[in-house]
Amino acid sequence: MDNIEAQTEEIIALQSIFEEKEFLIEGMNPICGRYIAEVLLPNPFYVVSKRGLGTNGAESENSKESTVDEHLQLEHLPPINLFFEFPSTYPSDTCPAFLLSCNWLTLDQITLLCKQLENLWVESFNEVILFRWIQFLKEEVLGFLNITDTLDVTELTKYSVRSAFTCQSVSCNKTNGKNMCSDESKMNVNNQMDGDYVVGKKCSGFQNIQPSVHGGSGSIDNRAILDLHDGKVLKARLKDFEAFKKMEVFQNSWQFCNICFADKKGSDCTVFKSCNHFFCNECIKSYFEVQIKEGNIYSLNCLEGKCSSQADGTMVKKIVSSELFERYDSLLLSRTLENMSDIAYCPRQKCQCPLLLDTCGRMGACPACKFVFCSFCKMAYHGVAPCNFKSGQKRQIFDEYMNADAARKAELEKSYGRKAMKSLVEDCLSDSWISSNSKNCPHCQSVIEKTEGCNKMTCFRCGSYFCWLCLKLLKMSNPYLHYQDRSSQCYDQLFPEEYLDDAFEIEPGEFLNL
Template identity: 40%
Template sequence: MGNTDEQRDEMLVLQSIYDSTVLTVEESEGFHCGTFLAQPTLGTPFTVVAPKLNSSGTYGNGKQEIDLEHLPPICLKFELPKSYPSDSPPRFCLSCIWLTMQQLGILCKALDRLWNQDPYSVVLYRWMDFLQNEALPELRIERRHSLGPLLLYLSKKKLYSGRHTGRPRPRLQQCQQYPGDRLYDDRAFKEQLDPSLLVCSLTDYDSKKKQEVFQQQWLHCQVCLNEKLGSQFLVFFGCNHYFCKDCMRSFFRIQIESGSASFLRCPQEGCASQASPPQVKELVGEVLCNKYEAMLLNTYLDTLADLTYCPRLHCQCPVVLDPDLTMAECPSCHFVFCIFCKMVYHGVEPCRLKPDERREIRDRYVAATGAEKHEMERRYGKRTLQLLVVESLSQDWMNENSKKCPHCSVSIEKQDGCNKMTCWRCGTHFCWLCVTTLKSISNPYQHFNDPSSPCFNKLFHGVEGLEEIDDVHDMGEFL
């Protein structure tokens, strides 16, 4: 079998083993070439140690330790010469953002060693398997990897780049950009990377791979109890609780449409994590998402002390308050209103309050401390509050000690005597107990003599200072 046939067979075998996201193969200028992304097998847990990034964007003396489950791949670019495998090995280059030039050089020599162990036979699969499963042991990296040496080179801009284009190279070359005239493998290729972005790149890649693994798993939803692929689940950031998208879609819609969604929180009991706006938009669509964002905005605006809303129902535009004024003007409809009662601005006149509001304000003012009283006096006026207290106390006394005439509604106080009352204003006879008009003008006491009446025999009921007497006998005296 000739080299061309062996190369073709090797490519077919590799493509049947590895996914197209890992291995890409093409034929260029009569040569088979390709790229393999070797995902190294990490110990659990695997920790990356790096200096801490200062606010200036440079690394300081402090250290940070980051636990990762996935690292960016080691990239192997290869090209098969026409003499492979009968006479020469593949041409290749290696690159990896988290390995130094020295470490990449060690891996290059390891690939040479694999070729020399069984020369003149296809070797690409052994190379790929080595980079995935044996690269870290070859570099003596177990569960911890320090980025310090690499970041030092990157920050000083002394990393080897030269004229390397990233194409496969066959030989060693003296690197003049490192001190000490040390020899670096020309097949080791280092991409230009901002040192301040290295750690961020590693964590971003780890998060991305975790998401890919999660989406390929079969999981149980704790709401509907159905088993679905992870790609059909919503994961809450921060807590990592997950529920199927169908359940969360219904939950979010109900919350938003009912207007009770100040925040769309994780349904796990006791969890305060919130769904992000992109997650909400994905599940409920743009219309409901816009409504949700408007609700979030209103919730935030409600926390601002110097902001209120136009009291007109058709407007409801946010209005910024002037702390020195008791009036405000809506920037949309130009309605000028009192910032306290939300009615049309009334100048120095006190706010018109409903009875329940007056009673509430009185109770707050009576129970307030010095600072709270001062704030209320600034808002309502000291004399207004004093009159309000007096009027409210008077009204409470009248409510407890007087009743209104059923005909003219004037307040009447009963000091003594029987329960047959006569209004001092309109002359109407009425019962003090049930406040019913006594319609019989000639005999108003009939109400107390009628057995079907609720006030039967209660003419003197509740009268203080009187001994028990016979109401019927006394009635005769009045008649």
């Protein structure tokens, strides 16, 4: 079997074993491609970074003492990317040309992996090697690097491309005795990610760097690529990949919905991010539709009992129809503007355009209809003159003033004028007293105040007799019959109980018969 046949059979066999998303062929002449190796991790597995402490407690790189800065427990790490290309002499005489990239291993560690791939080829000389390389990258990397259940990324968190490189030549390996060259294109071989995480370009598309059979003469292998521009973002990338993989696992497995009590595919369910509770899309959609139609946009909360998590706009847009989302978006904007003290709406019913008040918060100028109005009384702007009370609003303003704190009272006095507010308060208090202590004559509606005496009243204006208790007009010939009639609700109630003196006791009805 010649080399071409061996290469073709190897690729066909690997394509039957692995999915296209992890094993991708990007060219056939020569054969080149990539493998996305997701390393199997023990459980539990931790990622830690440390910082040195100086004598004054400040961070110091030279300090011998150190403390753990952050402690992450992960189930997944971003993949190690193997880019390969078959020379015409593979597998008879030459191993595949390759590049190896990773963002959570140092260049020294990636270099060790490159050397080990070479050693594995030497051990199986003249045989196809890709499956063995893949097996090593997935299952044996941690053991080979003496990483048990904890990965220390302290050195990587201090790394940056600009500080690492000192020359511009791709072939140069003199980089402070540690790194490769200053060409950032090599560091960015994997700058495009499938789903933000799976990275790589076609082998023929590399700029200034190609998969190589040889690693060069420097301390860092030319085929080792650190896919990290700034160590400060490493932890964020690890957390993002962890969340991405957990969601991928969730979507590809069956989940039980606690609303409809049915098993649904994870891809047909939605997770509330803040609480991680999930339900099928059909149940959430039905609930959201009812709430949005009724205008309860702040009630789009998690369906789990006593959970206060709220759905965000992205989640709502994914679940409901575009028409219903437009209503939700409009209501949300309207409610948000209402809660902003410097935002008002044009008081004209046919306009209602939102606008920004002036710096004093007193005047509003509608950009749509050009109406300039007072933000307090909503009437045409009247400058420093006090606002006029609208009909039917006096009681509302009085209640607000009486229940307000000192700052709000001062604001109302500024809006309507101090004298006007004083007069309003006095009038409302007078009206309240009159309402509580007087009644209207049932014949002429004159206001009658009762200070003492019996419940048989005589109107000062029309002379009619009426009952203070039930406001019924009484007979002019004998008004007291109303209190003698046993069928009357005011029977035997001519005098209030508090009016009767205990020292002057009379039998019921006795006074009426005198």
